[in-house]
Amino acid sequence: MNEARAPAQVSVEGLAVGYGERTVQSGLDFTIRRGSVFVIMGPSGCGKSTVLRAMVGLLEPRAGRVCYGDESFWDADADRRDHLRRRFGVMYQGGALWSSMTVAENVSLPLTEHTRLDAATIRQLAELKLALVGLSGFEDFYPAEISGGMNKRVGVARALALDPEVVYFDEPSAGLDPISARRLDDTLLALRDGLGCTMVLVTHELDSIFAIADDAVLLDAASGTMIAQGNPRELRDHSDDARVRRFLRRGET
């Protein structure tokens, strides 16, 4: 991607996160450029998802800031936080669809709560978002009536409901077969190109990383911080850190 000078959309400054008495990750510094696909990668259990929770406002960080544009999320008051939340969407690992609502209601709820649109328009918007992820015709099903992979795709559609500037994905291809995972990657790239949003993924799937990431950070479990930052293909080929090469070349024999 030729976007090296694109302005920063999200910047993370000196972030440290943890649970209870344990700090999981600290000293994280990176910026996510507008319109790029950014991957937070690392082995299982290194705290990727915890970092994501701090970035989307679910877990107060131990230290540091998460800034959207110039505005620091955790320094803002409750109203400003809600305002910032409307600028990003989150897709959760298992979809996390609201199980008492139909697929279409799941996608429309953010619209009914945060816009003044009439019901017919909202319905059309929900149908569009579902069509974008290949689920036309499933509007009136409940989450329990469709497959796990479909739940995830509805999760993507719901994350896109408010046409957010940034969309976060927690392990989007986890639990999918390789073909569905590739299709999801293609869908994400097409959505990024079409909607012009920034995408932030948490994953350890190398195929996905190499296929779609413009930039990435690699988190390390043992040292509890990031050990590399940059384009994952370049890191794989040119990094002089053995841990980075080991992670990115796992799949090669």
Add this chain to the structure above:
Amino acid sequence: MVNGTSSDAAHAQLVTTRDGDALVLRPEGNWTLLASIPPLAAVLADAFDNDIRRVSFDCRALVAWDSRLVVLVRAVAQRCAGAGITLDLAALPAGIVRLLELAEAAPEARRQGNPAPERTFLHDVGEQAITFFRSAGELIEFTGAATVACARMLRGKARFRYRDVFRVMQDVGAEALPIVSLISVLVGLILAYIGALQLSQFGASEYVANLVAIAMAREMAAMMTGIIMAGRTGAAFAAQLGTMTANEEIDALRTAAIPPIEFLVLPRIVALVLMLPLLAIYANLMGIFGGALVGLLLLDLDPLQYVTQTRAAVTLTDFATGLFKAAVYGVIVAVSGCLRGMQCGRSAAAVGEATTSAVVTGIVFIVVASATLTIVYEVLGL
């Protein structure tokens, strides 16, 4: 000592041979989980002495093996490593060598940090006290958040759907009628029966009507309905919200800037506060009906007399005090169910714990509130 009956599935033994400073271990027969083999520790202790410098295996008489033999080899390997003895694994089946390598491969790095120091009694007491105050704090914080949400609702600013309120009202109200009927009739029967036993000694059987009516109106209808609701609805709330927490549905609401307290908790509190007094009125009627059954069938009271006696006994104030209690129990059941659900961990087991905890919290606070309100009514002269 050695005989060749290897067809016996349970036959296995370890023959040890000394040759200078070398020890040869010769497992024979079927070294499987089914084999009866004398305890290895004793055999090895006999075989090893300080002069041994080399250990090797001879597996020519081995018929079959599974992890039983791997355990033996591992025990030998540990002994040798500890005493600096050379161990020759060459004669062992290749599979065993592979398994040993796998077991000795670097284990997952333990998290750094010192092991927890031994805990004293004082330590435990202190920790329990901190946990108690923390959970009391969470309860107060949650109640406060729910109050703020109610205030926003009254100003018409809360983000919730009236559709949800009506759905919860049906769940907790209409669908609870059968169980409330059954329990209330039985409570009325019990009160009347016990009252009848005592009062008939004084020839005052007709006062059974007073006893049942006042007890139901002031205490029992609200209390029994509250406890039924704690078990039925409080548990259901905790399970629903707990499952939503475990599935990250609550997180999804938060990141969509939809406050879960308003969207999920508020409809449940509103529904329960409205429905519990209605159920309590119904429980009153059912309880008085149960009392009347005893009065009419057992004590041969005149139906008209029973009705007159009841009407003379209870005032509107009696009913009002009971209904106010019912509304308070409604808040308690809804708040404790929702609180435990929102505090739930991210696993299926945590949902079960949240449910149990919701029922216990609900019933404890119902009884505490009942006692407190009774004193308050006493002071106010109601």
